[in-house]
Amino acid sequence: MATQIILASASPRRKALLAQIGVEFRQQVAEIDETPLDNESAYDYVARLALEKARAVHRAVRGDDAPVLGADTAVVVEERPLGKPRDQDHAREMLGQLSGRSHRVLSAVALVGERAAVRVSESSVWFRSLRGDEIDAYWYSGEPQDKAGAYAIQGLGAVFVERLEGSYSGVMGLPLYETAQLLQDFGIQVLGQRK
Template sequence: MSRNNMIVLASGSPRRAELLLQIGVEFQIVPADIDETPKPNELAVDYVQRMAAEKAVTVARLFPDRVVLAADTSVIVDGEIWGKPLDRQHAKVMLAGLSGRSHQVMTALAVFCGGGVALELNVTEVEFAVLTPEQIDTYIASGDADDKAGAYGIQGVAGCFVKHLSGSYSGVMGLPLYETAVLLGKAGIILEPANE
């Protein structure tokens, strides 16, 4: 990929950066600073798409001639939006609430290019095993729950909590690769296999 095709990633997430590197995308990281408060009675599906679009537009103001990729991930339990935990006690409540049941992980992607925003949405069903209080406490003490939607990151130890997954593993990590490739392709950035 040429230097001209370097995109701007409107996210400070190390997981998203890792996934983009995995598919050979060159990028510059410029996190978006926006208000992420859900609107009253806002549906989760509308919320994640609004957040991704606002992030993309906010960063695109600084880079109007570049392709800007943004994403937003939320854990959805019974229609309720679960973002990042406020503190470790909140993380404990979240994990106890996920224990032994299914939830959705929604990740919306937005690409700003040529003055417009294109959106894609990935929804993955995740079923957790029953977690013991000791498992929850140990996981929270590791610090891995601190900055993650729903208080867990599937790519770490919490992957052991997942009994069943239907959808996109990379979507649960925060950047569904199929939808990412589709949106970048629409913006003229075609992913090519790396030469070994």
């Protein structure tokens, strides 16, 4: 089967999730400025970044008819996206903020071709109380170093999650329900055709 879309992400999690629903794709990454705008809501922030990533790759592959899928995920506490940790102290601060409380995870997906569209998934995640030694051990595992909010629900970070309401795949970084809806709106087959 020919490439159906281009995934504007280097994320192995997004790659695995997209493959899971049977979509043929190739990856191409575009670097964009991910600085939040003044007074930008977390919702608008993830939607804008997903769309900017898709548009940047779409511009870079002029002449390719395959639409481009961009995605962005933010862990949000008190309406503030946490981003990825700069270092161990920053990760410790982030995980301390998540400890013993709930937070939101917003995951946006955008598709750009002849037209553009964006969908956003919102989930709520409750963390149990975390001890300092657990946070440090988690940092040394290497897992939180490139993750929004300094944790990965699909990895070791799962032991911190007491409860989840919403999209598990969205918390991982690509909300499959919204992604499938978006692809189908553009006439792209999901669940793959096996011949």
